Amino acid sequence: MANPCKQKRFVSHGGDVWGFARKYNIPLEKVLDFSGPINFLGPAPKAVEAVQQRAKLIRFYPDPNPVELRMEIAEYVGHGVDAANIILGNGSIELIYMVTEPFPCGFKAVIPVPSFTEYEKAALRVGGEPIFVKLPDNFALDVESVKKAVTEDTRIVSICNPHSPSGTLYSRETVLDLVEFCRKKNVIVSVDENYIEFAEKGQDNTIVGYVKKYENLFVIRSVTKFYGMPGIRFGYGIATESLIDTLQTVRQPWSINSLAGYATLAAFKDTEFIENTKRTIAKERVRFAEMLSEIGGLHVFPSVTNFLLVKILIKKITATILKEKLAKERILIRDCSTFMGLDDRYFRVTVRSFEENLVLVEALKKTINIANEK
Amino acid sequence: MANPCKQKRFVSHGGDVWGFARKYNIPLEKVLDFSGPINFLGPAPKAVEAVQQRAKLIRFYPDPNPVELRMEIAEYVGHGVDAANIILGNGSIELIYMVTEPFPCGFKAVIPVPSFTEYEKAALRVGGEPIFVKLPDNFALDVESVKKAVTEDTRIVSICNPHSPSGTLYSRETVLDLVEFCRKKNVIVSVDENYIEFAEKGQDNTIVGYVKKYENLFVIRSVTKFYGMPGIRFGYGIATESLIDTLQTVRQPWSINSLAGYATLAAFKDTEFIENTKRTIAKERVRFAEMLSEIGGLHVFPSVTNFLLVKILIKKITATILKEKLAKERILIRDCSTFMGLDDRYFRVTVRSFEENLVLVEALKKTINIANEK
Structure with a gap:
């Protein structure tokens, strides 16, 4: 019955905050979602x-x-x-x-x-x-x-x-x-x-x-x-x-x-939301990128958007490992190993509030330090 | 560029209350819509x-x-x-x-x-x-x-x-x-x-x-x-x-x-709405079908749903003509001539409240009488 000229396969996405909440048995609102590249200030x-x-x-x-x-x-x-x-x-x-x-x-x-x-x-x-x-x-x-x-x-x-x-x-x-x-x-x-x-x-x-x-x-x-x-x-x-x-x-x-x-x-027509978004994301993107770079062992790619692509330079850590470790602190990041053309050295994070970004940075520092000590 | 094995064409639907309101320049809520087979008591x-x-x-x-x-x-x-x-x-x-x-x-x-x-x-x-x-x-x-x-x-x-x-x-x-x-x-x-x-x-x-x-x-x-x-x-x-x-x-x-x-x-879970719908539609369907039959010149098909298919037995009237005449009274019916297997002798009406159904019946009577006199 299947059409031989049509191939189907599942593709994976960022932003499955529902699946994450279900897996770790926490309310949707309690997930610190850096995975879906959605404006954290939204919805308008x-x-x-x-x-x-x-x-x-x-x-x-x-x-x-x-x-x-x-x-x-x-x-x-x-x-x-x-x-x-x-x-x-x-x-x-x-x-x-x-x-x-x-x-x-x-x-x-x-x-x-x-x-x-x-x-x-x-x-x-x-x-x-x-x-x-x-x-x-x-x-x-x-x-x-x-x-x-x-x-x-x-x-x-x-x-x-x-x-x-x-x-x-x-x-x-x-x-x-x-x-x-x-x-x-x-x-x-x-x-x-x-x-x-x-x-x-x-x-x-x-x-x-x-x-x-x-x-x-x-x-x-x-x-x-x-x-x-x-x-x-x-x-x-x-x-x-x-x-x-x-x-x-x-x-x-x-x-x-x-x-x-x-x-x-x-x-x-929500000009207040639009202006606030542009101002906040631009500012927090810069601060977030700086904080991530200062951790050491990470390369942060320049971005004009509300997300940052990060390359892990430390050999013993992969994006998949990082994602798992961070999940224990209710933090969800996008492991980029499922992107065609990238590998498990890359992850993506969405720019959120300064406080939330800081939580991620601290959790990353901890995980990377533990890995380095091993 | 087009795929020769794929044909496309527009199909027409009942229920284009938006197009009707636009054409006759009346607010959406003012259209007496007998066209879309939607529960008139809704939404739940x-x-x-x-x-x-x-x-x-x-x-x-x-x-x-x-x-x-x-x-x-x-x-x-x-x-x-x-x-x-x-x-x-x-x-x-x-x-x-x-x-x-x-x-x-x-x-x-x-x-x-x-x-x-x-x-x-x-x-x-x-x-x-x-x-x-x-x-x-x-x-x-x-x-x-x-x-x-x-x-x-x-x-x-x-x-x-x-x-x-x-x-x-x-x-x-x-x-x-x-x-x-x-x-x-x-x-x-x-x-x-x-x-x-x-x-x-x-x-x-x-x-x-x-x-x-x-x-x-x-x-x-x-x-x-x-x-x-x-x-x-x-x-x-x-x-x-x-x-x-x-x-x-x-x-x-x-x-x-x-x-x-x-x-x-x-x-x-809206049991009140569900019960009211079943009771009201069953009752009004019977009354509506009777009123339509009493007009004369129309055959009403038996229905278990919230709509009635009607066949026009009078030669000089078509569903297309009826639809046009009724439109002047803000009434929208479904002309069935666009259904494959039906022709312009058929129209469909949705069961609405007794008062609204009566408005349609009176308008139909008037239109049919005028046609008969000609």
């Missing part, structure tokens, strides 16, 4: 209010043609984007899956790695083959090596900007170079900008302003990370009108619940 | 309370492995079903799509019609071919004609019990006969039981008790219709453990928002 309070005030709207199907919502999102995105350039999705994952659905069985998806594991699953689930291109050690986007991986069967190149799990911001010129090249080959470039709002230079480097010019460009965003509301399930894709129209025919008619749009618009 | 008040109380939970990803939730759903379903037999979905549509995803390109999906249009789309979007079998004029499930349509390439037969759009309940023996036949052919029978809770004899005829015996049986349910909450997006599939495990690998990791599970469990 105005989004929560909107959900409470609009709760009775669950009696209606979601609006199948939310014209006003798409207009307001376009306005939020800016850079000349119109409502017709917007498609909605159940978080960014529905969009990541949606864009590969029209491709023929056996297509190739070029994925610079390490990266978000769902790009791979999106290809596998519809009979595509992921082609991995290893990024250089500093995680810069080496466009030339990506170009070399593009063949006749390639239908999509999936990148993430700012890059996850490293937190590196790619320049608009770099991304445009790739998009321009791929247009000639009739290959879609999917640019996941889920973390762009955290980046001080995000607005200068977002590629959204080019969706009208490049019909092979698909930009993915969501309210999951910056607005701290992964549970509302709301994302949006930005592309040329004809690509949006094609994707509209593939998607489920009502995949987004009736409250998510209202929560999103309320969040977009 | 305890579900709304749960959403309001748990709103802050949008800060967490949905639980990727909701053990307790699946257990409580299994308990609600009864008939010996276990948590391991339950898979969750974004409304019933994600489940309808999910079950066809593992099938090979070119598979055939047998669909007795008229029926819910998404069964057809579920086949088309993954390269399958729908094979329609016309139900007899009374919409009984003619199992022999369905059996004849099953060929070597058939992978699924999709039925709905109680049947939509007619409201007919099929006996368990009839459905079992089909399931037994299909097991030998290695064909899945998908039984959509979205309306079963409205039926007085629903518990006697549900097929859920057989999921452990028949590995080719997939039962679909949701809280959309009976609990009056289409906007929360929550459904569940019931099947043998191995089929559930296969489907788990295909699905999106977080398609259901963080609040939907809580809303559902609260709704299941």
